[in-house]
Structure formats: structure tokens, C-alpha cells
Amino acid sequence: xxxxxxxxxxxxxxxxxxxxxKENYVVEIAYDFWEAKEKIExxxxxxxxxxxxxxxxxxxxxxxxxxxFQPKCGIIxxxxxxxIDDRVIGLELGADxxxxxxxxxxxxxxxxxAVLRRRFFDGKKVINFNEIQIDIDNREIFVNQNxxxxxxxxxxxxxxxxxxxxxLITKDAIIEYVWGDDxxxxxxxxxxYTHIKNLRKKLINSGCKDYIQSIYGLGYKxxxx
Amino acid sequence: xxxxxxxxxxxxxxxxxxxxxKENYVVEIAYDFWEAKEKIExxxxxxxxxxxxxxxxxxxxxxxxxxxFQPKCGIIxxxxxxxIDDRVIGLELGADxxxxxxxxxxxxxxxxxAVLRRRFFDGKKVINFNEIQIDIDNREIFVNQNxxxxxxxxxxxxxxxxxxxxxLITKDAIIEYVWGDDxxxxxxxxxxYTHIKNLRKKLINSGCKDYIQSIYGLGYKxxxx
DNA sequence: AAAAAACTTCATAATTTATTTAGATTTATA
DNA sequence: TATAAATCTAAATAAATTATGAAGTTTTTT
Numbered sequence: 364x365x366x367x368x369x370x371x372x373x374x375x376x377x378x379x380x381x382x383x384x385k386e387n388y389v390v391e392i393a394y395d396f397w398e399a400k401e402k403i404e405x406x407x408x409x410x411x412x413x414x415x416x417x418x419x420x421x422x423x424x425x426x427x428x429x430x431x432f433q434p435k436c437g438i439i440x441x442x443x444x445x446x447i448d449d450r451v452i453g454l455e456l457g458a459d460x461x462x463x464x465x466x467x468x469x470x471x472x473x474x475x476x477a478v479l480r481r482r483f484f485d486g487k488k489v490i491n492f493n494e495i496q497i498d499i500d501n502r503e504i505f506v507n508q509n510x511x512x513x514x515x516x517x518x519x520x521x522x523x524x525x526x527x528x529x530x531l532i533t534k535d536a537i538i539e540y541v542w543g544d545d546x547x548x549x550x551x552x553x554x555x556y557t558h559i560k561n562l563r564k565k566l567i568n569s570g571c572k573d574y575i576q577s578i579y580g581l582g583y584k585x586x587x588x
Numbered sequence: 589x590x591x592x593x594x595x596x597x598x599x600x601x602x603x604x605x606x607x608x609x610k611e612n613y614v615v616e617i618a619y620d621f622w623e624a625k626e627k628i629e630x631x632x633x634x635x636x637x638x639x640x641x642x643x644x645x646x647x648x649x650x651x652x653x654x655x656x657f658q659p660k661c662g663i664i665x666x667x668x669x670x671x672i673d674d675r676v677i678g679l680e681l682g683a684d685x686x687x688x689x690x691x692x693x694x695x696x697x698x699x700x701x702a703v704l705r706r707r708f709f710d711g712k713k714v715i716n717f718n719e720i721q722i723d724i725d726n727r728e729i730f731v732n733q734n735x736x737x738x739x740x741x742x743x744x745x746x747x748x749x750x751x752x753x754x755x756l757i758t759k760d761a762i763i764e765y766v767w768g769d770d771x772x773x774x775x776x777x778x779x780x781y782t783h784i785k786n787l788r789k790k791l792i793n794s795g796c797k798d799y800i801q802s803i804y805g806l807g808y809k810x811x812x813x
Numbered sequence: 814a815a816a817a818a819a820c821t822t823c824a825t826a827a828t829t830t831a832t833t834t835a836g837a838t839t840t841a842t843a
Numbered sequence: 844t845a846t847a848a849a850t851c852t853a854a855a856t857a858a859a860t861t862a863t864g865a866a867g868t869t870t871t872t873t
Contacts, residue, residue, distance in 0.1 A: 404694030432694070514819055531726050535610065552861085554821050560862060579829055579860065580740055581612075581727075739830060779832050781851060804840055805849065 364409040364479055364522065365389040365540055369399040369425070370441070371417050379412070382468040383475065387502060389519065389543045396420035403428050407540050409483065409526075410437040410475055413458070416446060426457045435526075437478035439471075476500075483526055494571055497525075506569035516541060517562045524575060524585040533582035559583065589634040589704055589747065590614040590765050594624040594650070595666070596642050604637070607693040608700065612727065614744070614768045621645035628653050632765050634708065634751070635662040635700055638683070641671060648673075651682045660751075662703035664696075708751050719796055722750070731794035741766060742787045749800060749810040758807035784808065 366388045370376040373394065380390045391406070393399035396419035403411070403425060411429055415422040422440070429436055440461040442448075454461070459478045462471055480499065484490055490497040496505040502518055504511055513521060519541045524532055534555050538546045559575065567573055576584045591613045595601040598619065605615045616631070618624035621644035628636070628650060636654055640647040647665070654661055665686040667673075679686065684703045687696055705724065709715055715722040721730040727743055729736055738746060744766045749757055759780050763771045784800065792798055801809045 401692045401694070404692050404698070432698070516820075529726075533610075549821095551822090553823075556861060556863085557821075560864095563862095577829095577861065741831070774832095776833095777850085778834080781849095782832075782853095784850095785852060802850070 364483075364519075365391070365407065365543065366475065367391050367393060367399070367402055367406075367408045367411045369393045369396075369411065369417070369422055370414045371395055379468065379471065383472060386472055386475075387515065388475075389541065391543050396422070396425070399425055400428060404432050405539075407523075407536060408433060408436050410439065410479055412439050412441055412471070412475075414441040415448075416443065423456055430457060435482060437475075437482045439474055439478060492525075497522075506566065506571040509569055511565050511569045511571075513562065513565060516558050517565070520558055521562055524583060528585045528587045531578055531582055531584050536582065589708075589744075590616070590632065590768065591700065592616050592618060592624070592627055592631070592633040592636045594618045594621075594636065594642070594647055595639040596620055604693065604696070608697060611697055611700075612740070613700075614766065616768050621647070621650070624650055625653060629657050630764075632748075632761055633658060633661050635664065635704055637664050637666055637696070637700075639666040640673075641668060648681055655682060660707060662700075662707045664699055664703060666691075717750075722747075731791065731796040734794055736790050736794045736796075738787065738790060741783055742790070745783055746787055746791075749808060753810045753812045756803055756807055756809050761807065 366383060368376055368379055368383075368390060370379070370392065371394050376392045376394065380392055384390050391402060391408075393402050396417045399413075399417075399422070402408075411425075413422040413425060426438060429438060438458040438460075440456075440458045442461060442463055444463045459482070460474050462474060480486055480488070484499055488499055490499065494507050496508070497503070498505070504513055504518070504521065520537060523537060523540050534552050537555060538549060542549070559577075563573060563575055566575075574585050574587075576586050578584055591608060593601055593604055593615060595604070595617065596619055601617045601619070605617055609615050616627060616633075618627050621642045624638075624642075624647070627633075636650075636658075638647040638650060651663060654663060663683040663685075665681075665683045667686060667688055669688045684707070685699050687699060705711055705713070709724060713724055715724065719732050721733070722728070723730070729738055729743070729746065745762060748762060748765050759777045762780060763774055763777075767774070784802075788798060788800055791800075799810050799812075801811050803809055
């Protein structure tokens with residue numbers, strides 16, 4: 364899953380990024396208000412970590428934008444203990460959770476996990492969908508109880524499509540989502556084709572229906588039916 | 589849907605074009621006032637992006653022309669922050685929205701979507717018309733809940749006729765609308781006949797009434813009744 | 814450092830869509 | 844009704860997109 368971290372202190376931001384990347388999230392950092400705004404409008408995130416004290420504006424002002432452009436996305440507000448605002452505590456501004464600096468990375472991680480679980484998986488740890496079972500915490504996918512080994516990229520692509528059932532996902536969106544900031548390096552879709560092919564093969568070989576539909580000229584779609 | 593971008597800075601114009609073409613709009617650029625005026629009077633657009641600072645005149649002076657020749661067309665004014673005029677902000681000049689440079693492409697895109705939705709679809713995301721349902725965002729058309737797969741061209745032609753119910757649409761207009769600047773390459777209507785035929789067949793096969801009437805020697809019309 | 818796994822690139826094949834062609838049908842007009 | 848022009852249709856060809864297997868890199872694991 365993909366996370367945006369909005370935080371102006373570079374060193375602090377990087378250490379958070381490093382930590383949560385180890386937890387297998389794709390992480391991007393926006394170092395100021397406007398960079399964050401652009402990313403929110405252009406890219407897809409599943410959770411946004413929002414420091415509200417930014418040099419160029421309050422992170423809180425990004426919340427309406429997040430709701431508009433990414434209604435499914437979770438929001439965790441990062442705030443210093445002394446600047447904390449009652450509205451944040453009450454989460455009246457539309458965030459899912461907040462955490463006060465300083466905090467332990469493991470705590471942040473736990474909260475991200477909880478928010479994502481609530482937002483995307485109905486609070487469950489294991490998702491059931493027809494013949495498919497997904498163990499979120501372990502990033503494992505089963506077809507009729509038989510585990511299939513997906514690589515990181517395959518898993519990310521699968522989950523992106525799965526979490527957007529019946530919606531057209533363009534190849535550009537997939538690249539953006541899975542490769543994050545590195546997505547500019549690509550000038551063709553060959554590797555997408557390959558990953559999709561391998562992903563499909565693994566699923567189908569385990570007796571899974573082919574839910575992934577190619578939409579000519581546009582992208583892919585996970586068909587619920 | 590088709591968009592005209594009136595903007596003299598070539599590079600800027602091209603990057604906008606590239607971006608919104610990815611969103612499946614047909615895009616034409618007019619690089620100066622008079623080129624814009626000609627296009628507005630001759631062609632069909634659903635939305636016009638109007639930079640008001642043009643070397644050959646103010647884009648605002650094109651607005652009456654747009655109203656006269658294309659009453660359904662949306663207008664979004666592009667303006668530099670410092671040259672902004674109160675009348676623009678109040679939209680008293682007849683625009684639907686405005687955006688100040690610099691802006692994010694995603695923001696422009698969101699505004700285009702909103703203006704088109706307001707102008708053409710009554711603000712709705714899904715259109716219902718007798719047995720037809722149209723999911724604008726996903727570019728999907730259903731007949732009595734059964735999805736019919738239209739190709740890009742078929743979809744564009746269908747929407748053009750649909751959005752101009754009971755009005756005669758000439759074959760030239762269709763070519764102009766769907767193929768944009770490339771429309772000069774065609775010297776006969778054979779391919780239109782084919783696309784219309786295939787479109788009709790898909791619709792009728794799904795149990796849809798044949799709303800598309802041929803008007804001999806002139807073009808086609810989407811009959812509401 | 815070697816081996817294994819994962820990722821990307823490349824060449825080629827398969828598929829889907831777009832356009833052209835040619836013949837059949839319909840319409841307008843005389 | 845005869846004729847020409849316009850339109851419709853299906854089939855053939857061309858163009859664009861996607862799928863595939865294999866080769867070459869890079870990254871990770873041992």
C-alpha cells in the first residue's frame with residue numbers, strides 16, 4: 364500500500380520513510396504544503412501522514428483536498444504536544460487518528476496498520492472474496508486455502524486492483540502507485556505487461572478465476588463478477 | 589468529450605494537452621486569439637480553457653462568441669495571479685470557473701470534470717435515460733444494467749449524439765469532434781458509416797431501442813422519443 | 814562471493830480496434 | 844420507374860495495443 368508523508372524536517376521524514384518502507388509500504392515524502400497538495404491531486408495514496416506545522420501552511424488545510432481527490436485514503440495527523448488543537452483530538456477535521464511528537468516508529472506503524480485496516484478491509488485481518496483469501500498482515504494470498512507466492516510488485520499491483528474493484532485503473536496509475544517517485548524512469552509499459560502476465564498466471568494456476576480484465580487502450584480492471 | 593485550449597505559450601499548452609489527453613479528452617489548441625475565434629465558430633467543443641492574456645487580444649472577448657456559437661460549452665478561464673480581474677472572480681463575464689497560474693494539472697482536470705458534469709450531466713456521475721445508464725467516470729454504458737463494451741471511437745460518437753439529443757449532427761461535425769485536428773485526413777465518410785453501424789449493432793443487440801436516426805444527406809440524430 | 818530470486822528489457826506473437834474496400838440497399842429526383 | 848447519389852453492411856487489411864517467453868540486470872539471500 365502507498366503512503367504519503369507530509370513533513371518538512373528532512374531528516375525526521377527520511378527516518379520515518381526508511382522505517383515504514385521496511386514494513387513494505389511504498390512511501391513518498393512531500394516536504395512542504397504545495398508539494399503535498401500536488402501529490403494529493405495527482406497520485407493515489409492509501410494513507411497520508413500529515414504534519415500540521417509546515418512552513419508554508421497548515422497541514423490541516425489539506426484535509427478537504429484529500430477528501431475530494433482520494434475519498435478512501437486514511438489520514439493520520441502528526442502534531443507536537445504543545446501545539447495540539449482540540450479539533451484534532453476530536454478528529455472533527457476529518458482525520459482518522461493523530462499522534463504526538465515525539466513518538467516511536469513502531470507506534471506510528473501500528474496506527475497506520477489500524478487505519479488502513481479500518482478504511483480498506485472493514486477492520487478485518489483476513490479478507491475473503493470468493494475463492495480468494497488475503498492475509499493483510501502477512502501479505503499472503505490464498506486461493507482456496509492454497510497459498511500462492513506473489514512477489515512484492517505482484518502483490519502491490521494485485522492489491523491496488525483489488526481495492527478498486529470494478530474501477531478502471533490506468534497503467535499510468537499502476538506505475539505511479541507501485542513505483543512511486545521512481546515512476547518517471549519508465550517510458551513504456553513492457554514491465555507492466557510482464558507483471559500482469561505473471562500475476563495472472565499464478566492466480567489462474569491455483570484455480571482462481573481471472574478477475575483481471577484488460578481494457579484496451581486504457582488499463583486494467585478487477586471485475587467483481 | 590472535446591476540449592479547446594486557448595493558450596499562446598506553446599510548451600505550456602502542449603504539456604496541458606498531453607495531460608488531459610490521457611484523461612481521454614480530444615484536445616485542440618488555439619495559439620492565438622484569431623485561431624481561437626475561428627475554431628469556436630467552426631467546431632464543436634464541450635469545454636474551452638481560456639487564457640485571457642493573449643498577444644493578439646484578451647481571451648475574455650471570446651466569451652460572447654462562445655455563448656453564441658456553442659451555448660452548451662463550458663468555459664474555464666486561466667489567469668495569472670497578478671492580472672486577475674474582479675469580474676473574472678465573480679464569473680460575471682460568463683465563465684463557469686477560473687484557475688490561476690501556476691496550477692496543478694490534476695486541479696485543472698478536476699475542474700474540467702466538474703464543469704462538464706454540471707453542464708452536460710446535471711451534476712450527476714451516472715446518467716439514466718430510459719433503458720440506458722452511463723457511468724461518466726468509467727466511460728461505461730449499460731443497457732438495462734448490462735454493460736456493453738464500446739470502443740473509444742464508438743463511445744465518443746455515442747456521447748456526442750447523446751449530448752445533443754434531437755439535434756441534427758452532421759458527419760463533418762462527428763469527424764471534427766472525434767478526430768479533432770486529424771480530421772483533415774479523411775476524404776469520405778466510409779469509416780463513419782462503419783462506426784455507426786457497429787455502435788448501433790452493439791446497442792440493439794443489448795435490447796436497446798435504436799435512438800440513432802440517419803438523416804439522409806445530412807447526418808445523424810439521437811431521437812429522444 | 815555465489816546462488817537464487819526478482820525485476821526489467823527485448824523480440825515476437827496474439828489480440829483488439831480502426832480503416833478501407835467492395836458490393837448491396839435505400840433514398841431522392843427526374 | 845429509372846438513375847444517381849448516399850448509406851449500410853460485411854469482409855479484408857492495416858494499425859495499435861497487449862501478451863508471452865526468454866535473455867539480461869539488479870537485488871536479495873545464503
